Amino acid sequence: MKPIISAAVIAISIVTTAQAILADNLSVNDHCLSVSSAAMTVMEIRQSYNFSLKLVLEAVAGDPIIEYLVLEAYDVPKHSKEEHQLEATAQFGKRMLTECLGIE
Numbered sequence: 001m002k003p004i005i006s007a008a009v010i011a012i013s014i015v016t017t018a019q020a021i022l023a024d025n026l027s028v029n030d031h032c033l034s035v036s037s038a039a040m041t042v043m044e045i046r047q048s049y050n051f052s053l054k055l056v057l058e059a060v061a062g063d064p065i066i067e068y069l070v071l072e073a074y075d076v077p078k079h080s081k082e083e084h085q086l087e088a089t090a091q092f093g094k095r096m097l098t099e100c101l102g103i104e
Helices: 003-022 028-048 053-059 064-073 082-101
Strands: none
Touching (some): 028 053, 028 064, 028 082, 064 082
């Protein structure tokens, strides 16, 4: 996949969830659930594609929460088996939820 197309895929995959995170009328719980959902989307991208960290960061530039999630996701090893990818995605979503709620 060409880098420009890759960047577009990444941005489209994340933008809807990012908009929910930025909504002013969310409760803390809803905000953190949105962060967790975005984290899982980011990890799905991390686990499913061979996109470089640089490419993903360029695609989400300007959104500090999503940039943070990308950096954290790229600290997690990429798995080749689907069951391990799914587990990594679920664990990452849970980790970001508990971090957001402050109950680490």
